[in-house]
Amino acid sequence: DAKTTQPTSMDCAEGRAANLPCNHSTISGNEYVYWYRQIHSQGPQYIIHGLKNNETNEMASLIITEDRKSSTLILPHATLRDTAVYYCIVNDNNDMRFGAGTRLTVKP
């Protein structure tokens, strides 16, 4: 019963920015937006999270709309190693419940 909607798949050219959208129209005021990714046959890897403000770290940037009903994960310069399934999760109680995610394929 994931609370988010993401495109099933996306392609991105190597070296270009990858922008992954996520809709979470029913998000409540105390729920954070988390992003994880999973490379084939590995455990999920934490990327970034935020509540209201935009966030940036060494991996990515997270842009959250003012109404908090959607967000975008930005990988500024995608590499082939960024090919993975990206999961957008909203929660406030730390048990991460995964939706189907977006399969990002970075192409040479």
Place this chain on the structure above:
Amino acid sequence: GAVVSQHPSWVICKSGTSVKIECRSLDFQATTMFWYRQFPKQSLMLMATSNEGSKATYEQGVEKDKFLINHASLTLSTLTVTSAHPEDSSFYICSALGTSGNEQFFGPGTRLTVL
């Protein structure tokens, strides 16, 4: 960053036997750990939440007598699949809640194959 390990990374067992999977937080203490299961081409499904020193909380539809969870210390949680059957073959992943309370760190997963 925080590291979570799992052991074994893969296991093959005969139907009817029990298999124990360990999940360890290597450089931090985790009062809460989570167990997930992932079938091929599907997403992760939360099985249970494990709190140190207390009984695990299982998700609806997960048999607590079949999937025994023990969280006896702040760095170790174990999942035992009892009387395993081929339909239990899956990728089992644990995670541990970081000390900030806002991040979960995932283990590399354990692939179980039941023959």
